[in-house]
Amino acid sequence: MKDAPTHAADIDTDEVDEAADQKVVEQEQADIKDFVKSLSADDIKSGNWFTKLAAHAMNSYTEKVNWQYFQDRYAGVPADAIVDQRIKMAARYAALEGGLSAGAYTATVAATIGSLGGASPATVPAAVATVMVDVAFISQLQLRLAYDISVLYRVPVDVHDPDDLWKLIRVALTIKSGETANKTVSKAIPVLVRPVVKRFYSNSALAAGRALPVIGKHLLQRNVIKIGIPLVGVPLSVLLNRYTTLLAGRHARAVFRNEARVIELAESLSKRSRHPQLMLWVAWLVIRANANNKIADDEALLMRHLVRLVRERHDVVDEQLANLVDIDHMEVWRRVDAEPDDLSDVIDAAERVATVDGAIDSREKAVLAELRERCSRS
Numbered sequence: 001m002k003d004a005p006t007h008a009a010d011i012d013t014d015e016v017d018e019a020a021d022q023k024v025v026e027q028e029q030a031d032i033k034d035f036v037k038s039l040s041a042d043d044i045k046s047g048n049w050f051t052k053l054a055a056h057a058m059n060s061y062t063e064k065v066n067w068q069y070f071q072d073r074y075a076g077v078p079a080d081a082i083v084d085q086r087i088k089m090a091a092r093y094a095a096l097e098g099g100l101s102a103g104a105y106t107a108t109v110a111a112t113i114g115s116l117g118g119a120s121p122a123t124v125p126a127a128v129a130t131v132m133v134d135v136a137f138i139s140q141l142q143l144r145l146a147y148d149i150s151v152l153y154r155v156p157v158d159v160h161d162p163d164d165l166w167k168l169i170r171v172a173l174t175i176k177s178g179e180t181a182n183k184t185v186s187k188a189i190p191v192l193v194r195p196v197v198k199r200f201y202s203n204s205a206l207a208a209g210r211a212l213p214v215i216g217k218h219l220l221q222r223n224v225i226k227i228g229i230p231l232v233g234v235p236l237s238v239l240l241n242r243y244t245t246l247l248a249g250r251h252a253r254a255v256f257r258n259e260a261r262v263i264e265l266a267e268s269l270s271k272r273s274r275h276p277q278l279m280l281w282v283a284w285l286v287i288r289a290n291a292n293n294k295i296a297d298d299e300a301l302l303m304r305h306l307v308r309l310v311r312e313r314h315d316v317v318d319e320q321l322a323n324l325v326d327i328d329h330m331e332v333w334r335r336v337d338a339e340p341d342d343l344s345d346v347i348d349a350a351e352r353v354a355t356v357d358g359a360i361d362s363r364e365k366a367v368l369a370e371l372r373e374r375c376s377r378s
Contacts, residue, residue, distance in 0.1 A: 047216030087249030
């Protein structure tokens, strides 16, 4: 199996070899063309093409690309440095592909689109194959880029698990909501391109849940903007492919780097804890003490990994805690008061848990203050 586009260059290359880049893109585009030829008209119309693309893009790829894969190529290089270069490299490939695709459809479809009064190119038979190659190429590129980033930050993603696959798709294609992409737009791209990119991400929330065919329809619809203005199709497609891939990569970096941070915290707390079972109770009390009574995503993620690591490292499984609906403060304090040992490790864990989702609020401060007082008396 040949390397995917995101693996075609070493990060220590100062000069970008455009000819080599274009060769890699053309090879990958040829593979995508073969994939598109295998699709039926109903696959494209129904959106089922994306279901097939997800399997095509990820199944064999994830068997090859793992932590060791990157270690062999970039031994000793920090993950942040590799991720940054891979995002830039993917953006270059996206731009090159945009030029190749746009050059094909603007030459053959411009007049047809005009005669149809601006109808979607996806409804024009001569344009279908080209549009599908473009959309499938970029979708595959961004899925693989996001997966690479998850591997580099040591965040486990199993593409055969429906929850993990949906998470990868949501992160890679920024389709959970337009909020993240739109906030990033103002800082990440040139002023002249921002209105186009904002249009690309408008209405990006999918209310239909995780149905992959729905995603397929959605991706086709939002990519029409690249070929809806034939006279500027090539430069527009190049810019849009480049900057949406940059945004997708930066979004994936933010998500997976943050998750890596939370996992790292969970590993540290579990490793250092002398009272792992009590630590879980206190951690949950701190999480449930926040002023708005809501559990932040980072808090839920931290608790999930803490429970897993305490089970794996300390062989502790607390069924009572697992079955709790509402946590009783007095039950936690009873457990704290009954412990005669030094509980500085529990205090430290509680303080770090309180900051995992940002600044400590008043209720969390109150719990921490009482914990310190009780531990000082024991």
